[in-house]
Amino acid sequence: MKKLISVVLILAMASGLVACSALTSKSKLIKVGIVNNPPAESGYRAANVADFEKVFTEENGYDVSTYYSLKNDEQLNAAGQFITDGVDYLLISAAATDGWESVLSSAKEAGVKVFLFDRMLNADESLYEAAVVSDMAQEGITAVEWLKSQKLDSYKVVHIQGAMGSDAQIGRTAALEAEFAAGTMTKVAQQTATWDEAEAKKIVEAVINSGEEFNVIYAENDGMAKGAVAALDEAGITHGVGKEVIIMGFDCNKWALRELLAGNWNYDGQCSPFQASVIHEMIQKLEAGEKLAEKKVISKERGFDATTITQADIDTYGLGE
Amino acid sequence: MDNGLKKFSRSQLVVPLFSLFLLIVFNLIRDVGFFSVIVTTNNEGNTVLSGNLISILNGASELAIIAIGMTLVTASSGGQDISVGAAAAIAGSVFVRVLRENQITMPIILAAFLAGCVVAIIFGSFNGTLVAAFKIQPMIATLILFTAGRPIAYWINGGATPTVSSSLLNYIGSFIPGIPIPTPIIIVIIFGVLVSLVLRFTNLRLYTQAVGINERSARLTGINAAGIKLLSFMILGVCVAISGSIGVSRIGLINHETLLLDIEMDAILAVAIGGNSLGGGKFSLTGSVIGAYIIQALTITLYAMKVSSTAVKAYKAIVIIAIVIISSPIVKEYALRLRGRLLGKPKEVTENQ
Known part of the structure; x- marks a missing residue:
């Protein structure tokens, strides 16, 4: 009996070994x-x-x-x-x-x-x-370059910021801030909505109520741009390609890119x-x-323009559904 | 008349109304036209009202509704529910999930809202059970959902910012054609009237206060104390579902991380500014609702004053500290004594005793 057990045990161990070696080879x-x-x-x-x-x-x-x-x-x-x-x-x-x-x-x-x-x-x-x-700073620079290429007579910007101190906020704010400082663009309002869509809407409402004119909304993500647009819609202010106010967002969610395709927004910056x-x-x-050539590889990130975006872009670069 | 005035000056609504009054006067001095309401046409082609006054009333809707529920929870349990923002994200996600799986019609929106309500009530009962049956401090009990709620909300839709678009949703989040007042304001009015009717025609107010003031003696008089607490959490669940659904309808999108972000703190604050004791007992829903409008008015004022985005919270904090100190018992007593001395009626204070 004992022998039988030991034989069985040995067999079991052997098969275990085989299994192990099979695993390692795999x-x-x-x-x-x-x-x-x-x-x-x-x-x-x-x-x-x-x-x-x-x-x-x-x-x-x-x-x-x-x-x-x-x-x-x-x-x-x-x-x-x-x-x-x-x-x-x-x-x-x-x-x-x-x-x-x-x-x-x-x-x-x-x-x-x-x-x-x-x-x-x-x-x-x-x-x-x-x-x-x-490179969040680069994203801001790309967006501001695009805005400058629109050759508006004046840039009166409502700037809606993300959560203060976050990488995305710092990078996307910097380029625009430089334009404000240089006097090439006018800061109508600059406020943080901490990425909150509803807060962005309230900020834009407050600007509209103050009666000040503006022709650009620079929101640091898509959600806040959507909130801002809701405020414009309620106030009867048109937005998008060839309309009163230029809408700029970031992140390239699919739904946001579809707004671009429909001409309701003007620009969306990618964060790949x-x-x-x-x-x-x-x-x-x-x-x-x-050997690797570089230590730091910056993801290729582009900005999408409502006048040139295609459905293929949305399918390739859009996030979510 | 004199008696009425005296009664009013003792009322807990004095401080909130006075703060609101100060905010209004401050804004009028700063800009006479601050509260002017104008009629415009929105992009849907409807005639609508707009202006700071409308923005404040509209923007505070979610907060006002949650503040009502929070007041009941505070009154009955002597603690606060800090999971309302997370629960609203869950209810909103359920709302969105149902909408996305169906053709959006009015009955479907109603069904989606009811589904959100049911889920929010379930989570409310979870909190309520922990508080009422297991006697866990409300803030600790609701800390669980506060932490887990937003990830649960994410899981419901399985995507970060699902969108829903329909003109019918705009009716809820913005305007119904032909009615120039934003729908959220109307919802607050209807809900407020409903709750006050319930409080007027049932024993809910009495029982809630009894449980809040002295739970044991309430139980001895035959009140189901645990049941009342549970009920208050369930009512808060309904409030949360309404607010979450309004929030989603406003923008046509749910972001589970930012929907009604930090609203728990604002709601507790609204309850406190409204002159309610955070330790439970007697309560005034009117006070809390006024508190909600004060908070919103303050935010809009700061936006209008173009306070820099890094400093907004600091300014808000300063004003709120001031309000809370003014309404503290020490300052109140001092004010009463001061008034008594000025009017030559030193009896004022002793009258109380």
């Missing part, structure tokens, strides 16, 4: 740990997460674990855990820019290659392979959430033993 997959913000954060993040899920798949040769949190300390823990688990690559979109130095150092010691995406963080360049990020394929290419390069 796992030519590249182990990737992704630390990101949760998709519920915003439309941008939802598209960002979807993009990574689309690119980092088993078919493309990846074994992916993902961790989502809005909190920096939780993200740091997760990153540490991924390093302990022995991932090959660690991809990070940090919740906050500080505090990452030690985790990145331990990643380097463990031979884990780090990529930053979407957001920069305060750490020495040598600690990561590359960063694929958006699509970094996965760029990182995928870079990882493939590293795996092939090549």
Whole structure:
């Protein structure tokens, strides 16, 4: 009886070994740990997460674990855990820019290659392979350049800001602020709606009620532009291509781009959430033993003009549905 | 007449009405035409009213409705529900979900609203049960939904900013053709009248105050204290669903992260400015509604004054601190004594005792 049991046990162990070796031979997959913000954060993040899920798949040769949190300390823990688990690559979109130095150092010691995406963080360049990020300031510059190319007689701008201190707000405000300072554009109102659509509507209502004239609404995201437009509609002020007021938004949600196509809005600036394929290419390069050319890759971001946008643009670049 | 005046000066509505009055006078001095209402034609071709007065009344609608519910919760439980913004996002998301899955008609909008109501009442009962049955502090009990609510709202639609567009929704969020007053204002009036009718013709007010003032003695007199608390949270759920639906209808989009953002704080503030004790007991819905309009008037005033966006909250805070201090018992007593001395009637204070 005892013999039988031991034989069975040995057989079981052997088969276990076989299974294990089968697994290891199968796992030519590249182990990737992704630390990101949760998709519920915003439309941008939802598209960002979807993009990574689309690119980092088993078919493309990846074994992916993902961790989502809005909190920096939780993200740091997760990153540490991924390093302990022995991932090959660690991809990070940090919740906050500080505090990452030690985790990145331990990643380097463990031979884990780090990529930053979407957001920069305060750490020495040598600690990561590359960063694929958006340049919010550039988004503002692109938008303001577009506005200047409209060759209006005067620019009387209502400027609706996002949550004060956020990356997007600082970047998108800077370019316009420079024009105000230079006197090329007039600041009719500048107020923060903290990304809140309804608040944006109230701000524009207050401007309309004050009786001051304006011909541009520069809203730092699509939702606030939509709120502003609701206020214009109620006050009987026309907006869009060839109308009284120029409407500018950011983020390129599909519904916003459709407003452009319909001529109700004039401009929408892109904030590209699509970094996965760029990182995928870079990882493939590293795996092939090549070196990466640049440390910092700025996502290509464009602005859409209502007069030139096409349905194809909406399908390709629009976020959400 | 003199008696009436004396009664009024004791009323808890003195401070809120006085603050509102000051705000109005301040604005009139700053700009005589501040409250002028003009008639215009909107982009839908309807004749409508517009102006700062309309903006204030219209913009405060969601806050006014939630403040009514918050007053009841405060009165019965002696605490506040801080999850109303998150719950409104959930109710609004349900509203949007139903609308998006159907052809938008008036019955469908009604069905969507009722669905939002049901869900909000369920979440309200969840909070209410924690508070009434498990005796958890309201602020702690509602902290759960405060944290989890907006992610739940996201999950309902599975996308960040789903949009709904229909001229019928505009009827709710903006104007009904032929009626120049914004619909949200009308909704507040109807809801306010309904609630005051309920309070007038049922024992709800009496029971709520009894539970709020002394729960044990209320129970001993046969009042179902836990039931009253639960009911107040459920009524707040209805308020939240109405506000969420109005918010969605205004813009034709739901952003689960920003819909009625920070409204819980404004609602608690409205209750406090309205002269209600945040420790429960006697309450005045009128006071809370006035409180809501004060907050909105303050915001619009700051916008009109072009206060820089970084400083808006600081200015708001200063005014609110002033209002709260003026309405504090210490200052009130001092004011009464001062008035007594000025009018030569030192008996005033002792009369009370």
